[in-house]
Amino acid sequence: MLTVIGLGNSVDQITKEAKDKIEECSEIIVKTSISQTYSFFENKKHQTLDFIFEEEEDFDTLNKKCAEYVLSKKGKVCFCLDGDGVSDGIVKEILALSKTSPKFIYGVSNIAEMKKESGGALSYLLYTATEIINKPHVEFDRANPVFIVELDDEFLSSDLKLYLLDKLGDEEVLFFHKKWNKIKVSEIDRQKYDHQTKLIIPPKPLTEKERFGISDLVEIMKILRAPNGCPWDREQTHQSIRKNLIEEAYELDDAIQKEDLDMMTEECGDVLLQSVFNALIGEEWGEFTFSDVLSMLCLKLIHRHTHIFGNVKASNAAEALIAWENAKKLEKAGKGRFETVPSALPALIRAQKVMKCAGERKDLPVSGKTSNQWGEELFAMVRQMRSDGVDAEEALQDAIARYIKENDVD
Numbered sequence: 001m002l003t004v005i006g007l008g009n010s011v012d013q014i015t016k017e018a019k020d021k022i023e024e025c026s027e028i029i030v031k032t033s034i035s036q037t038y039s040f041f042e043n044k045k046h047q048t049l050d051f052i053f054e055e056e057e058d059f060d061t062l063n064k065k066c067a068e069y070v071l072s073k074k075g076k077v078c079f080c081l082d083g084d085g086v087s088d089g090i091v092k093e094i095l096a097l098s099k100t101s102p103k104f105i106y107g108v109s110n111i112a113e114m115k116k117e118s119g120g121a122l123s124y125l126l127y128t129a130t131e132i133i134n135k136p137h138v139e140f141d142r143a144n145p146v147f148i149v150e151l152d153d154e155f156l157s158s159d160l161k162l163y164l165l166d167k168l169g170d171e172e173v174l175f176f177h178k179k180w181n182k183i184k185v186s187e188i189d190r191q192k193y194d195h196q197t198k199l200i201i202p203p204k205p206l207t208e209k210e211r212f213g214i215s216d217l218v219e220i221m222k223i224l225r226a227p228n229g230c231p232w233d234r235e236q237t238h239q240s241i242r243k244n245l246i247e248e249a250y251e252l253d254d255a256i257q258k259e260d261l262d263m264m265t266e267e268c269g270d271v272l273l274q275s276v277f278n279a280l281i282g283e284e285w286g287e288f289t290f291s292d293v294l295s296m297l298c299l300k301l302i303h304r305h306t307h308i309f310g311n312v313k314a315s316n317a318a319e320a321l322i323a324w325e326n327a328k329k330l331e332k333a334g335k336g337r338f339e340t341v342p343s344a345l346p347a348l349i350r351a352q353k354v355m356k357c358a359g360e361r362k363d364l365p366v367s368g369k370t371s372n373q374w375g376e377e378l379f380a381m382v383r384q385m386r387s388d389g390v391d392a393e394e395a396l397q398d399a400i401a402r403y404i405k406e407n408d409v410d
Contacts, residue, residue, distance in 0.1 A: 002070065002077045004094070006085025006107025007037040013108045014040060021105055022080065027073045031066075031081035031090065034194050041080070049090075053195075067093035082196065084109035089128060089150060111147060114200055117180055118145040121203075133159045139213040140167065146201035151193060158189040164201075169210030174200040217273070218290060221280050238281055245274040246344075303327060338404045347396035354400055358407055 003025070005018045014037060022028060028046035030038065032053060049066050056062040067090050070079050081088055084106050094102060115121050121144060128150040132138060140146050151157055164173075164185045175183045176199065177192045188199070206216060224233040248270040255263035279290040304327040307314035314320040341353045369377075382392045 001075075002073075002079065002094075002098070002102040003105060004085050004091055004102050005078055005080045005105045006109075007035075007040070007080055007082050008108035009082060009110050009113055010036050011040050013037075015105070015107065018080075018105050018107065022078055024076060025078035026075040027077040029070055029073065029077065029079050031079070031088075032195055034196075035082050036196065037080075037082055063089040063093045064097075066090045067097055070094060071098055082110065083107060084111070087111065087126070087149070089130070110149070110196070110198070114145075114147045114198065117174060118147075118200055118202065121145050129156050129160050132163060139215060140201065141215070142201075142204045142209065145203055147198065148201070149198040150195065151197045151199060152195045153193050154189055157191065157193060161185060161188040164188070167211055167213075168201065171201075171204070171210065174202065217276055218280070221273075221276055225280055225284065236277070236281070238278055241274065241277055242344075245271070245278075248274055303331070338408050347393050347400065351396060351400055354404060
């Protein structure tokens with residue numbers, strides 16, 4: 001029978017229940033000799049997992065091998081480790097691999113110490129350093145402290161530094177090795193490390209941040225739309241900002257054509273803002289929420305990428321596009337063939353999409369004219385229409401409307 005024993009953060013914190021259980025065990029396994037409680041075992045027959053720590057560099061492999069070794073022992077086995085005995089990667093692997101759940105004797109969590117350093121925070125986020133690196137799009141809630149544990153070597157700390165520089169900028173964090181110190185994010189990979197090394201990212205007000213996430217954008221827009229917010233932002237509706245999105249999309253397109261990376265960065269943000277703006281207006285009116293927007297988008301990506309998330313095969317971009325179009329047809333079954341073409345599109349783009357839906361390209365012979373020749377003819381037509389007092393955009397939109405009316409049958 002395996003018992004996992006949390007030893008707390010010092011020898012003084014080892015409970016009587018833990019001591020009594022250790023005396024009963026025929027096999028005592030201590031996670032590592034490099035710990036705050038190891039002196040308790042110096043005069044007892046025991047073994048550590050240090051030999052596995054010395055062999056393995058990858059945390060996932062390390063935790064699994066340690067767990068397998070502990071579970072291979074027979075009889076009354078105690079696995080002893082600092083902290084509460086639960087918040088540890090090896091213990092998570094033991095629970096995943098074990099057919100029968102071990103008994104637990106809990107100790108004082110090292111999270112308690114981190115909470116104390118954070119001013120007694122009631123709410124917090126907890127990650128291992130490896131979890132952070134393996135999930136690069138994790139977004140921190142900076143209203144509460146973030147605790148990062150198991151930062152035990154320079155390679156992991158280097159990856160974590162790069163991650164946090166992108167997420168936070170070069171902010172000040174609390175770093176623990178033997179004692180707590182304030183350091184900059186850029187200094188994380190220049191410290192000393194062991195399995196007890198950890199850090200705390202303190203909470204930070206919105207107006208003091210250097211870097212932001214999507215939740216910050218939503219929060220800013222909610223502040224601007226609040227009763228005491230910005231008068232202009234509060235007045236906007238779906239209709240009033242409709243043209244803004246079109247303008248921002250064209251500006252992003254212009255930035256892409258110019259290959260201006262700074263401009264692209266800015267304009268991507270402006271397009272994103274329009275989506276969030278409309279979502280929050282929808283939320284205020286009980287129409288839909290930002291969560292609805294994200295959920296619909298993710299479901300669409302999953303459902304239409306049947307060659308990734310389903311059984312369809314696609315070995316190149318052309319086959320992938322066919323798979324996407326086929327999935328889209330299934331979604332739109334029962335609707336008119338032109339119903340998915342937005343009426344707000346510029347006339348030329350809309351005309352091309354309508355003809356694509358109608359399969360016109362397959363029915364007409366190839367003219368042999370070049371792009372330049374077609375462009376000159378089109379320009380000459382617009383020039384003549386202007387001379388005749390005809391708005392080219394309106395005329396083409398009217399022609400599209402008539403075409404759809406005559407041909408919109410399944």
